[in-house]
Amino acid sequence: MWIPSRAGFARAFAMTPPRGYYFSQKMHPNPAFYKYTWQIWTPDTELEGKAFLAHAPKLGTAQHMRLRAELIAAGRHFFVYNTARPRLGAAPFDRSHPRWAGVQFTPALEDDADPAWNGHK
Numbered sequence: 001m002w003i004p005s006r007a008g009f010a011r012a013f014a015m016t017p018p019r020g021y022y023f024s025q026k027m028h029p030n031p032a033f034y035k036y037t038w039q040i041w042t043p044d045t046e047l048e049g050k051a052f053l054a055h056a057p058k059l060g061t062a063q064h065m066r067l068r069a070e071l072i073a074a075g076r077h078f079f080v081y082n083t084a085r086p087r088l089g090a091a092p093f094d095r096s097h098p099r100w101a102g103v104q105f106t107p108a109l110e111d112d113a114d115p116a117w118n119g120h121k
Contacts, residue, residue: 041080
């Protein structure tokens, strides 16, 4: 994974055509299973490096897709990072399994207040 920094960006991408670079996992096709949160870094983002990954705002899927479209339309470089967390509700997770010990589940899809994008919230 590329850790976002202006110095690294200038060395690697300054002369390439603008585009997005994804350091993220693919979304599960069933939106009831996982909630994805997104972070988008651009060269003018205040935070960089591990501080960005730890403290930058996390966007819902619809917010991410809207900002992504704006950056593409503006011809800007950007890096995208995402996190998936399991959902309560219809998701087939056995919360008593050791794999899920300490994992904070997100609300069920129908209880999630975020706007939808292709069924994902």
